[in-house]
Amino acid sequence: MNARETYHHGSLRETLLEAAFETVDSKGVDAVRMRALARAAGVSSAAPFRHFPDRQVLLDAVAARAAEQLDRALDEAAAGCEDALTQFRAMTVAYVRFAAEHPALFELVHSTDAVHGGFLGEVNDERRLKLIALIIEGQNAGLIPETDPELIALTSEALTHGLARMFVDRHPRVRHLSSEDARRLALTATHLLQTGIGLS
Amino acid sequence: MNARETYHHGSLRETLLEAAFETVDSKGVDAVRMRALARAAGVSSAAPFRHFPDRQVLLDAVAARAAEQLDRALDEAAAGCEDALTQFRAMTVAYVRFAAEHPALFELVHSTDAVHGGFLGEVNDERRLKLIALIIEGQNAGLIPETDPELIALTSEALTHGLARMFVDRHPRVRHLSSEDARRLALTATHLLQTGIGLS
DNA sequence: CCCTCATGTAAGCATTGATAACATCGCAAA
DNA sequence: TTTGCGATGTTATCAATGCTTACATGAGGG
Numbered sequence: 111m112n113a114r115e116t117y118h119h120g121s122l123r124e125t126l127l128e129a130a131f132e133t134v135d136s137k138g139v140d141a142v143r144m145r146a147l148a149r150a151a152g153v154s155s156a157a158p159f160r161h162f163p164d165r166q167v168l169l170d171a172v173a174a175r176a177a178e179q180l181d182r183a184l185d186e187a188a189a190g191c192e193d194a195l196t197q198f199r200a201m202t203v204a205y206v207r208f209a210a211e212h213p214a215l216f217e218l219v220h221s222t223d224a225v226h227g228g229f230l231g232e233v234n235d236e237r238r239l240k241l242i243a244l245i246i247e248g249q250n251a252g253l254i255p256e257t258d259p260e261l262i263a264l265t266s267e268a269l270t271h272g273l274a275r276m277f278v279d280r281h282p283r284v285r286h287l288s289s290e291d292a293r294r295l296a297l298t299a300t301h302l303l304q305t306g307i308g309l310s
Numbered sequence: 311m312n313a314r315e316t317y318h319h320g321s322l323r324e325t326l327l328e329a330a331f332e333t334v335d336s337k338g339v340d341a342v343r344m345r346a347l348a349r350a351a352g353v354s355s356a357a358p359f360r361h362f363p364d365r366q367v368l369l370d371a372v373a374a375r376a377a378e379q380l381d382r383a384l385d386e387a388a389a390g391c392e393d394a395l396t397q398f399r400a401m402t403v404a405y406v407r408f409a410a411e412h413p414a415l416f417e418l419v420h421s422t423d424a425v426h427g428g429f430l431g432e433v434n435d436e437r438r439l440k441l442i443a444l445i446i447e448g449q450n451a452g453l454i455p456e457t458d459p460e461l462i463a464l465t466s467e468a469l470t471h472g473l474a475r476m477f478v479d480r481h482p483r484v485r486h487l488s489s490e491d492a493r494r495l496a497l498t499a500t501h502l503l504q505t506g507i508g509l510s
Numbered sequence: 511c512c513c514t515c516a517t518g519t520a521a522g523c524a525t526t527g528a529t530a531a532c533a534t535c536g537c538a539a540a
Numbered sequence: 541t542t543t544g545c546g547a548t549g550t551t552a553t554c555a556a557t558g559c560t561t562a563c564a565t566g567a568g569g570g
Contacts, residue, residue: 116535118534118535118536118547118548118549119548119549122548122549143525143526143527144526144527144528145525145526145527153549153550154549154550154551155526155527155550156528156529156530156549156550156551156552157548157549157550159527159528159529160547160548160549161548164527164528165526165527165528220479221479225479225480226480231482234482235482238482238483261498261499261502262502264483264484264495264499265469265498265499265502265503267472267476267483268469268472268473268476268499269465269468269469269472269503270472271472271475271476272467272468272469272470272471272472272473272474272475273468273472274472275471275472275475276467276468276471279420279421279422279425280422280425280426282431282434282435282438283438283464283467284464295464298461298465299461299464299465299468302461302462302465302503303465303469303502303503316566317517317518317519317564317565317566318516318517318518318565318566318567319517319518322517322518343556343557343558344557344558344559345556345557345558353518353519354518354519354520355519355557355558355559356518356519356520356521356559356560356561357517357518357519359558359559359560360516360517360518361517364558364559365557365558365559
């Protein structure tokens with residue numbers, strides 16, 4: 111499929127999107143070059159612009175796909191869990207892990223440009239709402255004390271996001287951690303916080 | 311000093327550095343253009359390369375200056391505080407505040423490229439060591455229970471870094487917060503965490 | 511006083527994102 | 541089946557950018 115016989119490519123948009131996604135994941139956002147993508151798809155350097163008005167729109171599309179992947183990872187992590195609290199913890203771990211394994215994608219999902227553009231912001235919002243819902247659910251089930259859920263969610267998210275960011279930024283203290291170490295760290299840290307919130 | 315009569319500029323390096331710093335702070339890293347800086351300094355477009363081998367080195371210099379400014383902010387915040395714990399909290403607030411007020415500079419200080427290049431990494435390390443020292447000092451003074459200081463520092467830093475990042479990323483939940491609100495949030499969040507750690 | 515070398519200039523290169531004018535072809539309507 | 545139109549691809553080209561090379565200038569030490 112890399113070489114092409116027909117004048118029309120057939121699925122250029124998807125091919126470009128996929129290649130851009132891989133490039134971001136493996137080499138970072140800055141490594142995404144319109145001409146390189148075109149060359150890889152066996153197509154002229156102007157062709158991509160038929161499918162993406164400009165580079166930023168392409169990156170937005172990549173960000174959207176990455177957000178889907180992140181959401182899926184969180185859902186899968188929460189799938190096997192019984193109560194709201196366990197789900198909450200599992201999602202925290204999955205979140206940090208995604209950041210550790212796909213730093214560039216994680217960064218792109220939260221990059222101001224893409225988020226401010228609207229649709230991605232809503233996706234992120236939805237993910238957050240899911241977490242708040244879990245907290246409220248936990249409160250209703252008596253698992254979490256009835257403190258301000260907004261504050262709990264915010265603080266918890268800050269801790270999670272911060273841990274994730276430390277992996278993205280190759281923070282010295284987490285740089286050489288194994289995947290399992292990272293998992294334990296996320297659990298321990300959130301546990302520490304949750305002790306403060308009032309969880310057992 | 312903007313217009314120049316002499317063939318030699320006299321302080322081109324500093325002028326460029328300052329202009330780049332301002333540009334990063336006000337318009338972001340991507341807005342830094344070598345030619346624009348040269349034009350602003352009233353100098354040919356090749357001149358900057360006499361002082362900075364390439365753009366990245368210039369950005370590294372900007373990052374170093376930003377790191378100094380951040381360190382100064384933290385020191386000033388800690389200056390008036392009595393015990394280690396209060397210092398620790400004040401520095402947390404100052405850290406988040408710096409991120410909120412100078413998002414691009416904050417990002418640059420932690421950008422992987424600049425950090426991985428060595429010297430900036432050491433600056434950041436030093437800042438971290440200062441925090442750990444505070445924790446140990448707090449433990450010695452009986453203000454902080456004798457739990458693993460590494461873990462406490464790491465978790466605390468994750469929370470702080472996460473809060474800071476939320477401002478940088480214009481996170482919806484903090485986007486419309488006033489400076490005072492942000493201060494309170496940082497305090498409340500760290501308090502929540504410190505409750506978990508075992509602080510009063 | 512002069513001559514060296516740090517610092518500046520002019521010109522140009524390769525690369526990049528983006529656009530405009532033209533080519534090809536799938537597909538639906540006549 | 542034919543036609544022709546809109547989606548998609550091509551070629552050629554632009555302006556901007558980072559960076560380099562070869563040359564110019566002049567400040568300051570010997």
